[in-house]
Amino acid sequence: MTIQVVFQIAAVGILVAVLNQVLKAAGREEQAVLTTLAGLIVVLFWVIQHVSDLFLTVQELFNL
Amino acid sequence: MDTLILRIAATGVVSAFLALSLKKDNPVFASLIAVIGGVLIFFMIAPYFSAVLSLFTSISDNIGTGGVYITTVLRVIGVAYAAEFGSSICADAGENGLAQKVELAGKILILAIAAPVILTLLQQILTVF
Numbered sequence: 412m413t414i415q416v417v418f419q420i421a422a423v424g425i426l427v428a429v430l431n432q433v434l435k436a437a438g439r440e441e442q443a444v445l446t447t448l449a450g451l452i453v454v455l456f457w458v459i460q461h462v463s464d465l466f467l468t469v470q471e472l473f474n475l
Numbered sequence: 476m477d478t479l480i481l482r483i484a485a486t487g488v489v490s491a492f493l494a495l496s497l498k499k500d501n502p503v504f505a506s507l508i509a510v511i512g513g514v515l516i517f518f519m520i521a522p523y524f525s526a527v528l529s530l531f532t533s534i535s536d537n538i539g540t541g542g543v544y545i546t547t548v549l550r551v552i553g554v555a556y557a558a559e560f561g562s563s564i565c566a567d568a569g570e571n572g573l574a575q576k577v578e579l580a581g582k583i584l585i586l587a588i589a590a591p592v593i594l595t596l597l598q599q600i601l602t603v604f
Contacts, residue, residue, distance in 0.1 A: 412518045414486060417511055421493040424504030428497065451503055458507050458514075465514045466557065472525055473553025474546065 412461070420457065423450050483516050490515070506568045513560065547592050554584050 427450035434443035469475070490512025494505040528549060535545035558581025565574035 412515065414489065414515065417486070417490050417493060417508060417515065420504065420508050420511055421497065424497040424501060424508070427504070428500035431500070447501060451501075454504065454507055458511055461511060461514045465517055465560075468518070468521055469553055469557055472521070472528065473549045473556075475550055475553045475557075 412464075416457065416461065420454050423454050426450065479519065483519055486512060486515055486519070506564070509567050510564055513564075517560075544592055547588060550588050551585050554581055554588065557581070558584070 427447050430446045430450075431443045434440070434446065490508055494508040494512075497508065498505040531549070532545055558577055562574040562577040562581070565571075565577060
């Protein structure tokens, strides 16, 4: 749970943005949308994993 | 120990600028980076959180009767923190309506948790008169 996670997500975001431009230039619009969706799903999995860790820690810290 | 605040500030600045750089291409990633930055900062501060909370509980133990209510106070703080975390993420994503609804739910839950304490307080006041 270090700064590495933030850099991973930023890297995926930048990669998806570049892929979008390349695919749009090549005229394949729908694949551009699909790559954005795929990148989004991967990042959402990571973020949800960490947010659930956060809420578990809060629950045990404040014994909610 | 004192370098921790520098690391926290650096994490905030780095996440902010990474999110800013991605805002134009795909804004969803920008708000996700903001969320993960917030989670990271919480995990950096968590050990001090539990230290402060155990300080509160140890103080309240030797107050005597006050110790009963410390668990309620802790739960109210936890609910307030979670509600604020959720509503600020919704506000970041631009959904102000959702943010207010989460805030409202947090308030109602806090009232529900604090209700027994309010009742006992009122009874004690009434016994005085």
